[in-house]
Amino acid sequence: MERWVLLHKGAKFEELSEKFHISKQLVSLIRNRNVIGEEAMEKYLHGTISDLYDGMLLKDMNRAIDILTEKIADKKKIRVIGDYDIDGVNATYILLEGLEGLGAEVDYDIPNRMTDGYGLSNELIERAASAGVDTILTCDNGIAARKEIAYAKELGMTVIVTDHHAMEEEVPCKILLHPFLMGYRFETLSGAGVALTVARALKMDTKDHVVFACVAAIADVMELRQETRAIVQLGLQYLKEGACMPIQLLVKERFPKWDENLIAFQVVPKLNTTGRLADMANANNTVRYLLSGNMQQIQHVAEQIKQLNEKRKTMSDQMVQVARTLVRPEYRFQLLFHDSFHEGMAGLVAGKLSEELQMPVMIAAKREQMFKGSIRSLDLLDLTTFFDDCRTSLSAYGGHKAAAGIGFPCENKQIIQDYVNTRMKSMHFNPEKIYKAIRVQPNEINIAEVESLSLLGPFGNGFEEPVFYLNDVSVQGCRQLGNNEHVKWQINDSIEAMYFRCGSAYERLHDKQQLNFIGNLRINNFMGRKKVNIFVEEAY
Numbered sequence: 001m002e003r004w005v006l007l008h009k010g011a012k013f014e015e016l017s018e019k020f021h022i023s024k025q026l027v028s029l030i031r032n033r034n035v036i037g038e039e040a041m042e043k044y045l046h047g048t049i050s051d052l053y054d055g056m057l058l059k060d061m062n063r064a065i066d067i068l069t070e071k072i073a074d075k076k077k078i079r080v081i082g083d084y085d086i087d088g089v090n091a092t093y094i095l096l097e098g099l100e101g102l103g104a105e106v107d108y109d110i111p112n113r114m115t116d117g118y119g120l121s122n123e124l125i126e127r128a129a130s131a132g133v134d135t136i137l138t139c140d141n142g143i144a145a146r147k148e149i150a151y152a153k154e155l156g157m158t159v160i161v162t163d164h165h166a167m168e169e170e171v172p173c174k175i176l177l178h179p180f181l182m183g184y185r186f187e188t189l190s191g192a193g194v195a196l197t198v199a200r201a202l203k204m205d206t207k208d209h210v211v212f213a214c215v216a217a218i219a220d221v222m223e224l225r226q227e228t229r230a231i232v233q234l235g236l237q238y239l240k241e242g243a244c245m246p247i248q249l250l251v252k253e254r255f256p257k258w259d260e261n262l263i264a265f266q267v268v269p270k271l272n273t274t275g276r277l278a279d280m281a282n283a284n285n286t287v288r289y290l291l292s293g294n295m296q297q298i299q300h301v302a303e304q305i306k307q308l309n310e311k312r313k314t315m316s317d318q319m320v321q322v323a324r325t326l327v328r329p330e331y332r333f334q335l336l337f338h339d340s341f342h343e344g345m346a347g348l349v350a351g352k353l354s355e356e357l358q359m360p361v362m363i364a365a366k367r368e369q370m371f372k373g374s375i376r377s378l379d380l381l382d383l384t385t386f387f388d389d390c391r392t393s394l395s396a397y398g399g400h401k402a403a404a405g406i407g408f409p410c411e412n413k414q415i416i417q418d419y420v421n422t423r424m425k426s427m428h429f430n431p432e433k434i435y436k437a438i439r440v441q442p443n444e445i446n447i448a449e450v451e452s453l454s455l456l457g458p459f460g461n462g463f464e465e466p467v468f469y470l471n472d473v474s475v476q477g478c479r480q481l482g483n484n485e486h487v488k489w490q491i492n493d494s495i496e497a498m499y500f501r502c503g504s505a506y507e508r509l510h511d512k513q514q515l516n517f518i519g520n521l522r523i524n525n526f527m528g529r530k531k532v533n534i535f536v537e538e539a540y
Contacts, residue, residue: 020045026452029438029466033456045455047233049210055201058182064160064175065201067135071158072104076134080108081124083140083191084275084283086219086268090212091139091162091195093290098199098209099137107131108287113278113344114367117396118405120145125152138162140191142173144398149173162194165398166384188223188462192216193231211235211244212290217460218260219268224463232260232458246290249302260458270309276344277315281308316345323349323363332424333360333381335417341365347374347403354378362406362420370395372407380429390419435518435537437469442495450521450532470517470534478510489515491534496524499536509539516540 013024013031020027020041035044043051055061071078078099082092092108099106109124116123119141125148128136135158142149142161149159149172159173167180177198179189189197196213199205214235222228239247239258248256251266274281289301319341326336334357341349343365354361354376360383364373377383383404387397393415396407408416459465475497476490487506489497497517499505509515519536 016041022455023449023452025449026455029453029456032436032438033463043230047230047237049234051230052200052234053185053227055197058177058186058197058201060175060177060181061198061201064177064198067158067160067175068099068104068137068202069102071135072099072102075105077132078104078106078135078137079128079131079133080106080137080139081120081128081141082108082110082138082287083118084110084113084278085140086271086275087191087216088140089271089275089283089286089290090216091190091192092287094192094195094199094205094209094212095137095139095162096287097206097291098202098204101204102202108284110275110283110287112282113275115278117372117407118398120148120152122148122151124148125155125157128152129155129157133157135160139195140164143167143171143176143178146172162191162198164189164191164194166400185226188225188228190216190220190222190228193222193228196231197227207238207241207243211238211247214239215247215263215267215271218263219272221461224458224460229458229463232460236260236263236458245295246292246298246302249299250305259454260460269312270305273305273309273312276348277308277312277342278344280311312345315342316348319345319349319363320352323353327353327357331421332427333362333420335362335364335420337364337366337371337413339366341373343367343372346372347376347405350374350376351403364406366410369410370407371410371413372396373405375399375404375406377402377404381427386423387419390416393419433537435467435469437467437518440468440470442470442473442491445495445521445532447494447523447530447532450523453521465520467518467537468521468534472514473517475513475515478506480506489539495532495534497534497536497539499539502536502539505539 082088143163
């Protein structure tokens with residue numbers, strides 16, 4: 001059973017309510033997020049470009065800009081080497097366009113997931129050398145490529161690394177720009193967030209760059225605080241103003257209501273598709289799409305991306321079905337292998353199953369004599385260190401605390417399985433959720449108040465949507481929806497409760513007349529009629 005705690009922190013509610021023209025309840029919710037003082041509340045509610053910090057104040061940024069400026073003046077060839085996911089693609093675009101604006105001789109290369117693998121490799125370096133590249137500028141990769149960077153230096157190239165993945169040891173590059181070295185304000189930046197900081201230091205940033213960094217932060221589920229929150233807030237503002245046509249054309253609605261959910265569910269899957277389906281598409285083409293100034297070409301490629309994404313959805317649904325049949329409930333860390341698995345879908349499927357099972361999941365696809373896969377841990381395990389004692393059995397490994405990529409020879413499969421099962425015997429984690437909830441009753445809920453909750457956004461990792469606790473609520477009726485996967489309760493004429501993918505909840509609760517709900521409050525606007533929906537996290 002999930003548990004909840006009530007939140008209530010003190011502040012001058014009436015005074016702040018009058019100053020910012022918002023309700024006292026909204027002031028209370030903002031205060032509960034540790035926003036203290038009028039200046040902080042002003043930034044929280046009305047962020048502007050001036051809220052982004054000056055990148056030139058950061059460690060080694062001056063040196064990086066001096067080197068790039070010198071290379072541009074000397075007509076030296078620069079190559080941006082990115083990654084095939086959204087963060088890497090968007091970071092590549094930001095750096096490429098910023099350098100082009102300064103007159104740099106610059107191109108880019110994004111590795112193919114299937115043939116090149118992740119990150120900086122000797123093959124990518126040799127491709128750069130054969131093209132006469134003088135300077136390699138990485139984005140969203142490079143932090144773990146010590147040997148490859150040393151090889152590039154042997155070939156006479158300068159290497160500047162911009163990355164945000166976990167740092168393990170010293171990197172032998174000319175300059176390293178990394179959130180962990182930038183200070184508290186910048187420590188949650190994505191790869192594209194670091195790239196934006198470089199573009200701003202070059203004084204070549206645009207509104208589109210902010211939008212792409214915003215999309216990347218949402219895609220990589222970065223913590224929404226400090227610089228990253230400001231980037232996402234600004235990016236959404238610019239999208240509402242009509243900026244960034246390549247992103248505008250990826251959504252279904254003609255007049256979209258831009259928020260973090262629209263980006264997460266409609267933009268992110270589409271932009272990630274070309275990197276995932278590397279045997280059918282090329283992430284380098286995604287960069288060309290973002291760079292195109294031709295509206296007809298942008299519209300054409302946007303439709304191609306949408307069609308490819310539909311194929312991706314079908315493939316991932318089929319893969320999830322197969323993966324579910326392989327689950328062994330006696331194990332607390334699921335290691336799932338199947339010949340039909342597609343490497344590009346591994347992260348999606350691992351994420352979905354880890355949510356369903358509330359445990360770490362690895363999905364591994366076989367190609368030739370290697371397994372390549374993805375792991376998702378729901379923060380139950382720290383994946384940056386979990387495999388430390390078997391690194392010699394791995395051919396590739398890297399990522400974040402809750403998400404990682406992994407590769408190993410097929411002959412080492414049993415070694416990896418034994419290692420994980422042995423480690424899990426000594427691991428103790430509790431998947432129980434603790435909700436920080438605000439108690440409210442149906443008669444205290446109205447449409448205007450719920451609509452005003454949007455002022456608290458954007459929401460995301462570390463800055464979650466407010467959770468409310470409704471105690472002993474009388475329900476008028478209950479029915480199943482969507483092939484019986486979801487349940488809907490009618491509370492009164494203007495309030496409904498929706499419980500998506502709720503398992504056995506209907507059998508447990510359908511005959512109850514009084515229920516407790518924990519969840520988010522949102523507005524459902526159907527056929528011109530607005531209702532308050534409780535998006536249920538837990539009902540009992």
